[in-house]
Amino acid sequence: MPLAAERQALAGEKDTFMNPDRTELEWTYDPPDLFEVPYRHSDTEVELVFDGGKALATLKTPTTSVSADLEERVKMLVESILLVRQLQVHRT
C-alpha cells in the first residue's frame, strides 16, 4: 500500500520564539477511498485522522521541532492502521 512519507510543514507556528498552537504531520495514502468514512485514532502522543487519501497527525504536545523518534513512532502507527485496513478491504 503506497504511503508517501510526505511530512508537511509544521502548522500553527507563530515565530521561532513562541511555542506553536498546533503541530501536524501529514502523509498521503492510496487509494484515497480506502476508508468508508473518516477514521480517527488517538493515543497518548497523537490524534490521527484518515480521510480522502490523507493521514493527518496532530501532536498532543505542540512543538516546533519533531524528534526523529517521535516522527518514526507516528509513521509506524499510520502504516499499521493502513495494514489493518488493507486486511479488512483487500485492496492495494
Next chain:
Amino acid sequence: MALGGQADVVARDAAGNILHDSRAERIARDVDLLDAVSPKLACSTVLRRLFESYSRSVANPTDEFVYLYEVRDRLSAHYGGEQAARNALQITKNDWQRLGLLANVEPLVQGRHRGKHSRGQRVATRAELEDARRLVCEWIIAFARIV
C-alpha cells in the same frame, strides 16, 4: 455503469426507526478492529510480519498463495509447530490443510509450486481465492487478539 459488491440493507419499523443498518454495523466492526489491533503492530514483530505478508499477497496477485502461505509458516514457526499453532489459535485441521492444498497441491498459477505443473495449470477460482483470504484473515486476527 457498474454496481459493486453487496447492497447495504437498512430495515425500519412502521415509524421509520432503524432496526438494522448493515453499513453502520460494518463500519462499527471495522473501527473496533482498527482500534484494537493497529497499536499492537508496534509491539509485536510477528504480528507486523503477518500483516506485511497479507499486504504482499494483495499487492502481488500472481503470487497470492505464496504470501498467504507465509502467514501459516510464520504462525507455525512462532508456536513451534502446526499442532501448537492450531491449538493456540483454535484453527481446525481442515482449515489448516485447506490452505496447504491451495498453496501447494492444486495446480494453480498463484500457487507455490507452479513450476511442477507445467501442464494443466489453472487460475484459482474466485471461491478458492476467497477461501484462502478468509482463512488467513481469521488466523491473523485470532493471533492479534491474543498477542
